[in-house]
Amino acid sequence: MRPRTIDLNLLVTLEALVAERSVSKAARRMGLTQSAVSHALRRLRDTFNDELFVRSPDGMEPTLRALELANATHAALEQIERTIDKSASFDPATAERTFTLRISEYVSGHLLQRLCPILRKEAPGIRINAAHFTGDPREDEIVGDEIHVRLASSGNPEGRRERLRVLDERFVVLMRKTNPARHSKMTLPFYASLSHVKVAGTIGTNVIDDALRIRGLYRHVVFNVPSWRDARHIVANSDLVAAIPARWARDKETPLPCTAVRFPLDDVTFAIDLEWHPRFALDPGQTWFRVLIAKQF
Structure with missing residues (x-):
């Protein structure tokens, strides 16, 4: 042939x-x-x-x-x-290009609503194909010019990729303002003894359970929910507590009768990474888009 x-x-x-x-x-x-x-x-x-x-x-x-x-x-x-x-240039105002994003469901709720108005105003020819992670091991591989925005993994990622940390946030313990636990010192054993809401799924807080297990502790999880928003509303209407990234403990659009106290594990953080294939490291269009994504955090 x-x-x-x-x-x-x-x-x-x-x-x-x-x-x-x-x-x-x-x-x-x-x-x-x-x-x-x-x-x-x-x-x-x-x-x-x-x-x-x-x-x-x-x-x-x-x-x-x-x-x-x-x-x-x-x-x-x-x-x-x-x-x-080597010779390419990129003008967002006139460019016509499609970017592919694979993002966790939690990240999409924060990111996409912020990207859309910016792109419509500054880069009307740009199209976005966004998909959630489903848990399939194969989708961890970065295919082509796909960009991943996801909960940070520990250690080095498998396969060829580059990473940028776009968010590194401390957890807080969220509880209803009338919860009696707010009057006690939030030590690690006391935290573990409470009843909890856990955000599970692709953006879960398993890292907290791992850290507790190392110390011979575990938490009693009453509710497993898919999002931080769900956790906030459950906490506001019950005696349960939730470990939540500090900046999402309060929502100005939907204020709730909750309060946040210091999380008793300093070595546990909530981090989001942006990942891409090394061969697109110098691509001017993708470089522009990665910077735009990072700014939203």
Whole structure:
């Protein structure tokens, strides 16, 4: 087979399919219709005389041939991007570009409502594709020019990526103003003895439970909830307490009869990291967008 006879757009589609393991997700990533990607997959199979993907309980599983082609395409695109980046410039006022964000549900509630009016005013040609983390281990990998904004992980992240800490916040203990616990010194054993609301899921506070366990303590969790907003309202209407990042303990838009006291673990913090693939470190458009995201924190 002569390389000049191959439609290079098909190889780009193949790379997206290998990354996403799904026709619909690959279509969304590329800004195409699902039928267009399905048609491209049929052409790919005919071109390379290989099934390329087989169905499995986890989605579309690439064959060895598909992985070889996707890796070769990925390396070639990296080289092209590096060459273009050397002379590229970016004007947000006139640029037409799509940025892909993968963010935790908690972060999206804070970030997206702030980004939208800025982009509509300063960069009307910019489009955003945002998706939540679902817990699938594969989505931890940064694919293409995707940007991740998520709860910081301890240690070094797996795979190639760069990180910027955009938020490093202390926890406080939130309780109703009439809760008798507010009159006692918030020692670590006393904190552990209370009844708690825990924000669970992809942005949970498991780090607190880990720190308590090391010290031979555990907290009695009565409610597991998906968001800080839920935790605040439950605390305001019960005798439960919640560990919440300090800046979100109070909401000026919906004030509640709550008070916050010092959290008894100084070494436990709430941090948010912005992550991207190193090959886009010098991309002027993504650099501009990363700075814009960081400013929102």
